[in-house]
Amino acid sequence: MTDYQLHEHDVLVIGAGGAGLRAAIEASAMGVKVACVCKSLLGKAHTVMAEGGMAAALANVDDRDNWMVHFTDTMRGGQYLNNWRMAELHAKEAPARVRELEQWGAVFDRTKQGRILQRNFGGHRYPRLAHVGDRTGLEMIRTLQDHGIHRGIDFFMECTTIELLTDGGRVAGAVGYDRERGQFHAWLARAVVIATGGVGKAFKITSNSWEYTGDGQSLAYRVGADLMDMEFVQFHPTGMVWPPSVRGILVTEGVRGEGGRLLNNAGKRFMFDDIPDLYKNQVAKDVEEGWRYVIGDKNANRPPELLTRDHVARCINREVKEGRGSPHGGVFLDIAWIKGRQDANGKAIDSHYIERKLPSMYHQFKQLADIDITAVAMEVGPTTHYIMGGIKVDGDSQMSTTPGLFAAGEAAAGLHGANRLGGNSLSDLIVFGKRAGEYAAKFARDKGAVTLDQNQVQSAIRKALAPLERGASGENPYQVMYDLQATMQDLVGIVRVESEMARAIEEIAKLRKRAAGVGSGGDRTYNPGWHTCVDLENLLTVAESIARCAIERKESRGAQFREDYPAKDAEWGKYNLVTRRNADGSMKVEKAALTPMRDDLKKLVEEYK
Amino acid sequence: MNSIQLRIWRGDDSSGQYHDYKTEVDDGMVVLDAVHKVQAEQAPDLAVRWNCKAGKCGSCSAEVNGMPRLMCMTRLNTLPTDAPITIEPIRAFPRVRDLVTDVSWNFRKKLTIKPFTPRKPDFPDGEFKMQQEDIERVQEHRKCIECFLCQNVCHVLRDHHKHDEFIGPRLLVYSAALELHPADTADRLKSLKDEHGAGYCNITKCCTVVCPEHIKITDNAIIPLKERIVDEYYDPLKVVLRVLGVRR
Known part of the structure; x- marks a missing residue:
């Protein structure tokens, strides 16, 4: 028997990025007792790395935007494998969730009218991303953190969860250890929300930190929950490629949103050469039209650099493979070329403008690569960034196939289908973090108490201690x-x-x-x-x-x-793939037919083609 | 590849000493890369806190050759290589192990500061009407990544250990961001003066020097707070009015 501390709560949230914090806040607002366990210190989760912004059809910059356009953009980006109900809820609820952050102290960049400013991003028809320079994720996580700490949630920082507890067919909490002392803990809970983020550390080149080892997906899998769409791993087109030690660190899509162009080693803007059918009607025919789009001309189409991430990543991959890459095995991303052009207000753009629009990119390159992005092009290449797949959940409640186990954010599957649009992740976190928290609290209130199984706790601890014994x-x-x-x-x-x-x-x-x-x-x-x-x-x-x-x-x-x-x-296109654990512990993958889309939504998809 | 020497402090709050490690490094590597290399090849249990490796999360604060830095943003080629590179934990907080310190005090102290208290939204959908010029200062303060390097170099905390009476530069920046927010209605001046020790700061600006986000901590956060406190509580006319019960 190894000693451990026992904690009892109604709802246990695992993870304290955007989704976990939002879930904990919501569950707490429902009046239940909430614990939030996180692998790092508060405010350090990967949400902090998100740069570009959060997508929400606020229509502050372009009044033609609305939830229907956002919904159809998301479905098109996901190549129609998305859980359409989640895409619908996301598009409808994101604006309220973003404005709620403003109510909780977030300070977004503003329009001239004093409203939340929105920027262009790949795959979004209109400027849609609420943002703060290129540090939007920091703004989100700090806002949720500073709001959340006053809501009576019990936070357990730097604790790693190693196993879920079950009671009969339902989840009953989790076992873990704290890093600081290596003590074990058991959190007994009537409902559990997994918000542990992604799996980037399964790959060599990644924008993810040490934390993203697929904990939530694996914990859920081990108690029998279904995973879905796991083949869909997003390689972000623009990670740093040099110096070697920073290979994979993200270069925000915001650079392209502000007009950045991709060039091969012959100086050719290669993205114009390959436009996918789904986007034929939405791409600028030349450089000038692309620029007009960037500065807000409503009659212009987007430059091809703002196509979806899967496509851009593949184009870059092709250029490199066919010998047209940059010296360190990437391509060039050039934002300096916009200098001298006129911005939306007719003012000539200078270095200072770029520095102000993309401050953390400016510093990142200056400090880590000795490169001034306002003067020369960056070298970039694809980096493992995000997994669209994850724990299969119900679109409304975010409950997995295991009763009492909920999931939100990157750890959950469904919203993004085969490919996620940039900016849809931060909004995903707050929309479905809230829903997961709400439904987990309801579940905890409606269902009876759970009992602790000492054997489960001890066997999880024994497994964790084995490497130390060796x-x-x-x-x-x-x-x-x-x-x-x-x-x-x-x-x-x-x-x-x-x-x-x-x-x-x-x-x-x-x-x-x-x-x-x-x-x-x-x-x-x-x-x-x-x-x-x-x-x-x-x-x-x-x-x-x-x-x-x-x-x-x-x-x-x-x-x-x-x-x-x-x-x-x-x-x-009619199936998702589901991963499940066989009784003998082996892994099974099977096809699951998509739920037919509701007629009104189908009509929308046709209408906005 | 060239070879460097690292001199890393290892131990806990009761005792510890420097350990020397020799390792090979590549072009462009930062201090954190070298520490990770030692960890992977020679000392798997070497404790170091880190996350983003891009200067955005503020986890990997340490003292490198005596200077408080983020290890992930300190390139090795900016340091002299003819002597070992010394890496120590930050000093204003208790040591947990090796390079990791117990920074939980900062999180507990933040709880004592009145949170954002908004006025009614200006638009029916919940947005505030705020002009970009009016929020730039707030946004400067909100750039803070909570690396606590400013807390580490503040002599009130580092040398005088006034952790009970003073919240330190980080939390003064946090307070300033709230006080300067155009939609905030709470008043934090009395608590800043009485409980949070704003008066302890004697403007040596060490915090500003080490801030990796280049926030002008002293000039743009602490001094404006001090001025407001002086104006509110030490203006002779206002003192008289308060004594007479005309003002609170």
């Missing part, structure tokens, strides 16, 4: 993690082919065996070696799910590009 004589966990990252990057990356992915599955099986023998010296006090050992199982689970689903989907759609099946297949 000590330094066990295999180095960092090496196993690096090998997994290389496998996924090389074999299940932007361009996929069956034979390579089959090899990845074999590699993952071998890595699983190695992971069973990893060990760490030191004790339980803030020991990153031990933490990495514990995270490995989750990484391997999501990696296997991604690879299996990617093999199963024999077509190219959205973020999934199959070299052996380069075309979109209408038949595959």
Whole structure:
């Protein structure tokens, strides 16, 4: 028996990024007792990295915008695999959620009329992203944090959740440890909201930090919840490529939103060469029209750099592969060219304008790469950024297929389908964070209490302690993690082919065996070696799910590009792929037919084609 | 690839010492990369707090060659390589282990500051009418990433340990952002004066120097708060009116 601390709550929220904080705030507002457990300190979750903005049809900048346009943009971006109910709710509720942030102290950039300013972004028909320079995520997380700490929520910072507890068929809380002392905790709860974010650490080149090891998806999977759409991993087109140590760090789409152009090593603006059919009517015919769009001309179409992320990433990949890349294996992203042009108010643009519009990009390049983006082009290339797939949830309530287990934000699947539009993530967090919190609180209120199963707690603790018992004589966990990252990057990356992915599955099986023998010296006090050992199982689970689903989907759609099946297949457009755990612990992937879209929404999709 | 020496402080709040590590580094690497390399290859249990690796989350604060820095934004080629690079935890807070300190005091202290208290929205949909010029100062203060480097170098905290009487530069910036918010209605001046120790700051500007977000902490946050406090509580005429019960 290992000692642990027991905490009892009605609702347990795991994760304190935008979705987790919003869920905790909502559940607390419903009058139930809420705990929020987070892997880092408050305010450090990956939401803080979001730069461009949050999409909401406020229509402050272009009065033609409304929820219907936002809905159809989201569905088109997701290649119609989205959970349409979520896309509908998201488009309808995002404006109220954004304005609520303003009520809670967020200070967005303003229009001349003193309202919330909105900017252009890939795949959005009108300027739609509420933003604060290029640090919108910081504004969101700080606003939710500073509001949330006064709402009676019990926060547990720097705690990692290692297993969910169950009681009969329902979820009953979680077990975890705190990093600072390595003490174990059990949080008994009537409902649990998973808001743990993504899986970026399964890949070598990623914009994600150490935290994003697929914890929530794996925890849910292990208690039998369905995962969905796991093959759809978004490679953001523009990550830094040089210096090597910063490879993968995000360069906001806001650079392109402000007019940034992509060039190959011959100085050619290559994005004009390849426009997908779905967007033929929405792209500028030349450079001048593209620029007019950037400065707000309502009659102009967007420049091709503002096509969806999957497409832009593939175009960059092609340029590099065919020998037209930049010196360090990317392409050029040039914002300096807008200098001397006239801005929306007819004023000539200077370096200062760029610095003011993109302050953190300016500093990031200046400090990390010695490059002045107001004078020279950046080098950029695709980086693993986001997973559209995740825990399968009900569109209205955000409950998973396991009673009492809810999910929101990146950890949940559905809203984004095969590809997410930039800006739809931050709005996703607040719309569905709120819903998850609300329905979890209702569930907790309506259903009876849960009981604690000591055996479950102790077996989770035993599993977590095994690597420490093996000590330094066990295999180095960092090496196993690096090998997994290389496998996924090389074999299940932007361009996929069956034979390579089959090899990845074999590699993952071998890595699983190695992971069973990893060990760490030191004790339980803030020991990153031990933490990495514990995270490995989750990484391997999501990696296997991604690879299996990617093999199963024999077509190219959205973020999934199959070299052996380069075309979109209408038949595959009728299914999502669901990952489930077999009774013997092996992984099963099966097709699940999409729910037919409601007629009124179908009509909208036709209307806005 | 070239070889560098790191001298990393390891231990906890009761004891500790410097450990030397030799490691190979690439062009463009930052201090945090070198620490991670040591962690992955030589000392898996070396404790370091980090997240974004892009200067946006403020987790990896430490003292590098005696200067308070974010390790993720300090490039190795800006440091002399003829001597070992010394890396120590920040000093204004208790040490947990190696480079990690217990910064929870900052989170507890924030709770004592009155939160944003909005007036009624100006538009029926809930938005405030605010001009960009009127919020620029607030936005400057809201750039803060809570790395607590300013707290670390403030001598009131670092040397005099006035953690019970003074909230430090970070939370003065937080207070200033609220006080300057055009839609906020709360009054924090009395508590800033009485409980939060705004008077302790004697404007040495160390905090401003180390701020990775280049917030003009002293000039744009602390001094304006001090001026408001002086104006409200130390203006002789207002003091008389308060004594006479004309003013609160």
